[in-house]
Amino acid sequence: xxxxxxxxxxxxxxxxxxxxxxxxxxxxxxxxxxxxxxxxxxxxxxxxxxxxxxxxxxxxxxxxxxxxxxxxxxxxxxxxxxxxxxxxxxxxxxxxxxxxx
Numbered sequence: 001x002x003x004x005x006x007x008x009x010x011x012x013x014x015x016x017x018x019x020x021x022x023x024x025x026x027x028x029x030x031x032x033x034x035x036x037x038x039x040x041x042x043x044x045x046x047x048x049x050x051x052x053x054x055x056x057x058x059x060x061x062x063x064x065x066x067x068x069x070x071x072x073x074x075x076x077x078x079x080x081x082x083x084x085x086x087x088x089x090x091x092x093x094x095x096x097x098x099x100x101x
Contacts, residue, residue, distance in 0.1 A: 019089035021073025027066040031059070035075065035092065043092030045075070045083065048101040055081060 020038040028034045031047040052060050058081065059065045068075055076082040091098035 019086045022070050022075055022085055022088070023073075025068050025070050025075045027062075027068055030062060031065065033068055033075065035088065037089055037092070038073075041089065041093050043095075044097040045088060045092075046097055046099050048099065051100040 020041070022035055023038050024034075024036040026034050028044070031049070031052075033045040034042070035045055036042045047056070047059060049060075058079070059077070064077065067077055070076070071082075074082045074085045075088070088098050
């Protein structure tokens with residue numbers, strides 16, 4: 001079984017390693033999640049209603065939205081719906097929130 005931590009040999013020259021994994025998520029209000037990463041970075045993920053189209057349309061149902069969980073270091077919902085942890089990490093680390101519009 002492969003370790004989650006990448007060794008120096010695993011990292012391609014000139015390629016930055018992936019972000020730390022998400023370790024906790026909870027729905028805090030309508031269309032807002034609180035997230036925490038393994039390195040202690042914490043913040044919010046906020047969805048504007050305009051983002052809830054296509055595969056994200058199911059998140060309009062607040063009961064379904066509240067079922068957010070962490071799987072394999074990413075925020076997920078039932079049905080294999082997930083969020084990109086790298087983009088989330090960069091936004092949260094930089095500004096404390098990731099706004100999906």
